[in-house]
Amino acid sequence: MEDLIRSLRNLGLRPPDPGQLWELLDDDKEVQTRLVKLLAFNVAPNEEDGEGEQGLGGGNDVAALMGQDLLQEAVSALLDNFKRMLEKQRQTAQREEAIITDSTQEPQEGKANKGSKLSVAPKKVKLPPRKALFLRHEAAIRKDDDERSTARGYRPRLVFDGSTSFHSRRQVADLETIACKDLDVAPKRFTGKKLVVRVVSSLLLYVGVSFLAEDPDGNVISVAISHFTSNVNATRENISSLLPIGTILAIREPFLSIDHQARSGPCTGKADIGIRVDSPTDIVLLSEKEASDLKWTTELPTTTNNNDTVDAIPWLYDPTHSSDWASTAKKLQEAGRPGAAYRAMLRCEQDKGHVDTTLQSSILFSLTAWQGAQDVLTKAVDKLNGGVIPTGKAGDFGTAFGRLSSIDAVERCSLRQVQAKQGLTMDDVRSIYLSAPHTPRFDTSDFIGPVAVQDIPGAGRGLVLTRDVEPGELLLCCRAVGSAYPDDAESKNSPILRLNLSNGVVSTTSQVRAQTNLIHKIIDRPELALPVLGLTAGPSMEYSEFVHQPFPMTVQPKLDGAVDGSNPSVDPAYVDGVLRFNAFGPAQAPDRKDTEISQNSLVDFGELGKSTMPHPLPAILNHACLPNVSSIFFSDIVTTRALITMKKGTEIVHQYVRGEIPYAVRSAQLSKHGFECGCTLCSLDRADGTEMYTQRARIMQGESSAIFERSRVLMKRINTSKLGFTGEGTEISDEDMDAHKDILSSLQQLLERVDKTYATDRGELRPDLLAIYEIMAKHVALVHHADKDHKEIQETVVKAVQCVGGSIEVNNDNSQKGIFVSLPRLHMDGVIGLILLAAVVLENAQLHQKARSWCRAAFYAHQCMIGGGLDVFMDRWQVAEFEPALVLLRADVRMC
Ligand SMILES: C[S@@+](CC[C@H](N)C(=O)[O-])C[C@H]1O[C@@H](n2cnc3c(N)ncnc32)[C@H](O)[C@@H]1O
Known part of the structure; x- marks a missing residue:
């Protein structure tokens, strides 16, 4: 990728933007031809023209001199080269993959394993001499410096992946020590062995890191570690300080690769022998004591880098690796690693050291150990104020609590404990919702309502109710145990693409970062292994071995005896699978227009909707296209509420894919899970028969669009907030009225055609019709505007609600539910919009009472699904056309 970008830059062209990065990996000839044109057209502005900030370095004179045809030819040649590099990479990866999957056997030199998939046997190798390695590493660092200065922030990176990753499960003590001279054959995994080396160079960060390591004999080997950090924008100095020169480490069961940087570093398709470490858990830092027997034959290289000191933050938590536990705890907490900080704090206490109360409480607070944090804080406040807790602001805890005063922090701890027992109140939901765009991670408590994990025949585990529930009841409120958002500073301007060379799956920046985050979270907090790897x-x-253990209902911080000496073992490929099959995508902020995220081009890069937030217990929920609960996100929180009245013992199910989309599309999207959905909706669709549901999808996705477009154009001339109003200024020309009548009749015919694709005995559930009803409703209101009681529009909405599984009764119901008998289970927003439209028409026609009950119904549906009260409702429906209904609702709710 770097070679390609550098060559483009030399031609005076910009690098591919995030959208084009995807296309680089596309094999389609047409895509490639279009890409060549686009890239060749994209001349980098001249820095001297004042566009330097965005500019990518001079050279545009070259572009001007060459002319478009030549430029296109040059770009085409570059892309061909890039493709060849990919192909080479694929061949090497396949070779290594076979070795890894052959994990039970040790490959012999020159001989493929019996029964293995190896087409080419591992070969004897000679490691490059020490000097050559240093020269190469220094050159790579200079190149990196050059990239950093010329890229001006925008640095796309490409790495590769396979269907497996290797991680050792053996403890260091059980492994036999080897040295570089024993690394004789490649590719090969040295089963039962550990390579003991020390770091002798700065670290080069790409997506993972690479560096040089030296054994006691003075022999050097290059090492590349995947998932070293999730901050791809960190400086080399900061990264090097995490694993400073002189750090002694053991690499568990090392893998000598013929292309060791492929998964983590910039690669060129050339063979590059070194140690490939897929999981950071394969690196074990050794304490001075543990390494005291080692005799090093060379001096450590001196470094000009001040951060390369052994006093740095320990990169991996290691219970034996610190001389000053209090400062280690502080550094770890500041680095956002409260789990490791907590264990350092315990270690400090064991050694009779002192960790100050602010730090203690802040660590506990970050771990959501509310009671512990509250106890420590209260003691601190007592001390601060001579034993009296003052009512005012006391002792600013600064960044430790997001600038909360100690008193506020104590209150926050109590509130969170109440939330853990009772769940979020509507007020809590409101404040979280309204602050979501700016503070994307919240410190709420997990709330586990009346649910239990149970085995579900044919679907693994699932969640069932432990008592009867009513619509709108909060059943779960859970925070993600880790998250990665496209707009995190750590990923800004550094789009990562990771291509899985075995199955062609491409992962994006947030997905790669989420995986790394999660691996590190488990290393820092071993108690997370069960809820995450138990998925x-x-x-x-x-x-994984954890799937067979009872699934924990809550993710509790492990606060007792957490100092243990065993080395964790996390398989990155498993974590990736957990994210892909269980996690939810980064939630969209309520109004994306106002948020930074919409201005970030990474959104166009398909980042939203990727699985980057694992919520362990909600992940146990199984799927139904016709769900009985709704799961809603507020940044990294998911709340699950009942949509219908349910009995104890019912399995609660939510949607992995939207039930409102055509059956064929839904089942294609679900196919990666390997099950056929057995919900009522799918059974009904299957009973309609392939011909019918295919025809239905064809009509809805094809023929309907022309009618919908005609409607949109005509409706542009109408002030929809005046629908139902018969006064001045709302007259429609005869010509327009004829057009509305005409469209209405076309829509009616479309409705009938789609309706005919449903089996006659199928019942009311016909969700594809909703899209037609949504368009029809406005034309109905116009065509029947003279109708005094506006029966037609009401009937249209009644039918629309029925087609998505709900039911309403038109009356002047003053109850909280308004006209709802039962909520729909699909397309809730579409239904709320339709109900509000009917309310607008009724209100404008002076039918106030009726309009009120329709408004309440819309609000009720919103509360059951999302919650957060009137403010949240208004925020979501602040559309000019609904204004008359919203004014009415606001007055109505205020009166209650
Ligand atoms: C997010 S997990 C749900 C928890 C899972 N049942 C378990 O035991 O860990 C998703 C997986 O559950 C299974 N699953 C979910 N919904 C299902 C359904 N309706 N029928 C069969 N299997 C289902 C599939 O194996 C799917 O990949």
């Missing part, structure tokens, strides 16, 4: 990772991945 399944897709049909092709064997269950």
Whole structure:
């Protein structure tokens, strides 16, 4: 990728933007031809023209001199080169993949394993001499410096992946030590061995890191570690300080690769022998004591880098690796690693050291150990104020609590404990919703309502109700145990693409970062291993050992005896599978127009909707296209509410894919899970028969669009907030009225055609019709505007609600539910919009009472699904056409 970008830059062209990066990986000839044109057209502005900030370095004179045809030819040649590099990479990866999957056997030199898939046997290798490695590493660092200065922030990166990753499960003590001279054959995994080395160079960060390591004999080897950090924008100095020169480490069961940087570093398709470490858990830092027997034959290289000191933040938590636990705890907490900080704090206490109360409480607070944090804080406040807790602001805890005063922090701790027992109130939801665009991670407490994990025949585990529930009841409110958003500073301007060379799957920046985050979270907080690795990772991945253990209802911080000496072991491929098959995508902020995220081009890069937020218990929910609960996100929180009245013992199910889309599309989207959905809606669709549901999809996705477009154009001339109003200024010309009548009749015919694709005995559930009703309703209101009681529009909405599984009764119901008998289970927003439209028409026609009950119904549906009260409702429906209904509702709700 770097070679391609550098060559483009030399031609005076910009690098591919995030959208074009995807296309680089596309094999389609047409896509490539279009891409060549686009890239060749994209001349980088001249820095001297004042566009330097965005500019990517001079050279545009070259572009001007060459002319478009030549430029296109040059770009085409570059892309061909890039493709060849990919192909080479694929061949090497396949070779290594075979070795890894042959994990039970040790490959012999010159001989493919019996029964293995190896087409080419591992070969004897000679490691490059020490000097050559240093020269190469220094050159790579200079190149990196050059990239950083010329790229001006925008640095796309490409790495590769395969269907498996290797991670050792053996403890360091059980492994036999080897040295570089024993690394004789490649590719090869040295089963049962550990390579003990020390870091002798700065670290080069790409997506993972690479560096040089030296054994006691003075022999050097290049090492590349995947998932080293999720901050791809960190400086080399900061990264090097995490694993400073002189750090002694053991690499568990090392893998000598013929292309060791492919998964983590810039690669060129050339063979590059070194140690490939897929999981950071394969690196174990050794304490001075543990390494005291080692005799090093060379001096450590001196470094000009001040951060390369052994006093840095420990990159991996290691219970034996610090001389000053209090400062280690502080550094870890500041680095956002409260789990490791907590264990350092315990270690400090064991050694009779002192961790100050602010730090203690802040660590506990970050771990959501509310009671512990509250106890420590209260003691601190007592001390601060001579034993009296003052009512005012006391002792600013600064950044430790997001600038909360200690008193506020104590209150926050109590509130969170109440939330853990009772769940979020509507007020809590409101404040979270309204602050979501700016503070994307919240410190709420997990609330586990009346649910239990149970085995569900044919679907693994699922969640069932432990008592009867009513619509709108909050059943779960859970925070993600990790998250990665496209607009995190750590990923800004550094789009990552990771191509899985085995199955062609491409992962984006947030997905790669989420995986790394999660691996590090588990290393820092071993208690997360069960709730995260206890999830399944897709049909092709064997269950982890944790899947067989009882699934925990809550993710509790482990606060007792957390100092242990065993080395964790996390398989990155399994974590990736867990994210892909269980996690939810980064939630969209309520109004994306106002948020930074919409201005970030990464959104166009398909980042939204990728699975980057694992919520362990909600992930146990199984799927139904016709769900009985709704799961809604507020940034990294998911709340699950009942949509219908349900009895104890009912399995609660939510949507992985939207039930409102055509059956064929839904089942294609679900196919990666390897099950056929057995919900009522799918059974009904299947009973209609392939011919019918295919025809239905064809009509809805094809023929309907011309009518919908005609409607949109005509409706542009209408002030929809005046629908139903018969006064001055709302007259429609005869010509327009004829057009509305005409469209209405076309829509009616369309409705009938689609309706005919449903089996006659199918009942009311016909969700594809909703899209037609939504368009029809406005034309109905116009064509029947003279109708005094506006029966037609009401009937249209009644039918629309029925087609998505709900039911309403038109009356002047003053109850909280308004006219609802039962909520729809699909397309809730579409239904709310239709109900509000009817309310607008009724209100404008002076039918105030009726309009009120329709408004209440819309609000009720919103509360059951999302919650957060009137403010949240208004925010979501602040559309000019609904204004008359919203004014009425506001007055109505205020009166209650
Ligand atoms: C997010 S997990 C749900 C929890 C899962 N049942 C378990 O035991 O870990 C998703 C997986 O659950 C299974 N699953 C979910 N909904 C299902 C359904 N309606 N029928 C069959 N299997 C289902 C599939 O294996 C799917 O990949």
